Amino acid sequence: MSKKRIYEFTPDYAVVPGESLREEIEYLGMSQVEFAQRLDITVQSLNRILKGEQPITYDTARKLELVTGISCEYWNNLEARYQEQLQLIALKKQRQDFELFNKKFPVKELAEQGFIQSDPDPLQQSMQILRFFRVSSIDAYNNLEKRTMAAARSSQAFHTSPSHILTYIYMGLYTAKSLSLNDYDDVLFRQTLEDVRLITKKPPANFGEILQQSFAKSGVALVFVKPFKGLHISAVCKWISSNNAMIIMNIRGKAEDRFWFSLFHEAMHILHHRKKELYITDKFCSAPCEGEADKKAAEMLIPSKYNKKIILATTSGDIIKIADMLDISPGIVAGRYQHLTGNWGKYKTLIRSFNWAEHTETK
Numbered sequence: 001m002s003k004k005r006i007y008e009f010t011p012d013y014a015v016v017p018g019e020s021l022r023e024e025i026e027y028l029g030m031s032q033v034e035f036a037q038r039l040d041i042t043v044q045s046l047n048r049i050l051k052g053e054q055p056i057t058y059d060t061a062r063k064l065e066l067v068t069g070i071s072c073e074y075w076n077n078l079e080a081r082y083q084e085q086l087q088l089i090a091l092k093k094q095r096q097d098f099e100l101f102n103k104k105f106p107v108k109e110l111a112e113q114g115f116i117q118s119d120p121d122p123l124q125q126s127m128q129i130l131r132f133f134r135v136s137s138i139d140a141y142n143n144l145e146k147r148t149m150a151a152a153r154s155s156q157a158f159h160t161s162p163s164h165i166l167t168y169i170y171m172g173l174y175t176a177k178s179l180s181l182n183d184y185d186d187v188l189f190r191q192t193l194e195d196v197r198l199i200t201k202k203p204p205a206n207f208g209e210i211l212q213q214s215f216a217k218s219g220v221a222l223v224f225v226k227p228f229k230g231l232h233i234s235a236v237c238k239w240i241s242s243n244n245a246m247i248i249m250n251i252r253g254k255a256e257d258r259f260w261f262s263l264f265h266e267a268m269h270i271l272h273h274r275k276k277e278l279y280i281t282d283k284f285c286s287a288p289c290e291g292e293a294d295k296k297a298a299e300m301l302i303p304s305k306y307n308k309k310i311i312l313a314t315t316s317g318d319i320i321k322i323a324d325m326l327d328i329s330p331g332i333v334a335g336r337y338q339h340l341t342g343n344w345g346k347y348k349t350l351i352r353s354f355n356w357a358e359h360t361e362t363k
Contacts, residue, residue, distance in 0.1 A: 014085035016052035109228035172248035176221035184219030200329035257335025264297035
């Protein structure tokens with residue numbers, strides 16, 4: 001004998017109690033006007049009940065029992081089942097919305113780095129994400145995303161999704177909270193950048209902490225945030241208050257010349273550009289302010305008057321001599337040579353790479 005299969009019936013619609021009431025009115029042979037009069041309610045109220053726009057209250061159920069002869073409990077249960085089904089439909093739709101919402105974010109990476117907790121339930125996972133962004137609903141998040149990306153004038157050029165960019169920014173904001181910052185001082189920050197040029201010559205062990213302390217004294221939060229899959233930006237700069245700015249750096253796969261150039265690029269935004277805007281370093285972005293930051297960063301690291309001398313270098317020794325003269329890391333000079341000549345393989349051995357975990361030199 002074959003085993004019977006039992007399937008759960010979960011309809012995606014709800015039957016309005018008014019349908020049963022409409023059938024009863026017809027069975028009694030009454031017009032809706034007469035039935036409303038006998039029920040001692042307005043015709044308008046009866047029409048709203050029939051359409052499901054007005055619930056059958058306990059008082060109305062009692063009246064229905066007297067007029068129709070059908071128990072008060074029946075009408076109450078009919079309304080209760082209707083409301084329950086409406087709620088189930090809403091929750092089902094909401095669950096789908098939460099599942100789609102969660103897919104926009106690098107949930108696994110956020111959990112691994114301790115920013116949120118991983119939860120198999122879509123609703124609870126969404127609550128974790130909403131709490132991370134400090135918003136109360138998906139609509140509130142969408143508004144936050146729109147406002148944030150509106151501050152990035154070239155957001156349409158980014159190859160990273162807005163949700164990933166906003167996630168990276170908030171990872172930076174939470175990391176920045178652990179830093180003790182002075183109020184921003186423009187003169188001190190300029191001097192800090194001059195001092196940082198000297199740091200480039202030293203072995204990069206623990207350079208992250210040294211840089212953070214130096215920047216914090218001048219009112220800038222410098223944070224290093226691990227990137228995640230789908231993130232195609234290398235740095236972010238924004239003012240986090242009227243007195244403090246923040247630079248978020250990603251050193252994944254960073255050669256020292258690119259790292260230092262990126263850092264000085266973001267610093268130029270702080271020194272020369274508007275506080276209200278969001279600056280995102282993306283290789284596909286060509287906004288005028290990005291080009292200006294490039295030029296100023298390059299000039300501060302290695303003044304352009306030395307470019308001809310760098311191009312004429314024929315040996316690693318020449319690059320090192322120029323670096324000593326400039327009081328800067330040979331790797332940065334080698335990177336400038338590659339940029340100027342397009343010979344990306346030459347002097348490559350002079351350029352150190354950074355390790356994420358310890359900010360140390362890798363062989």
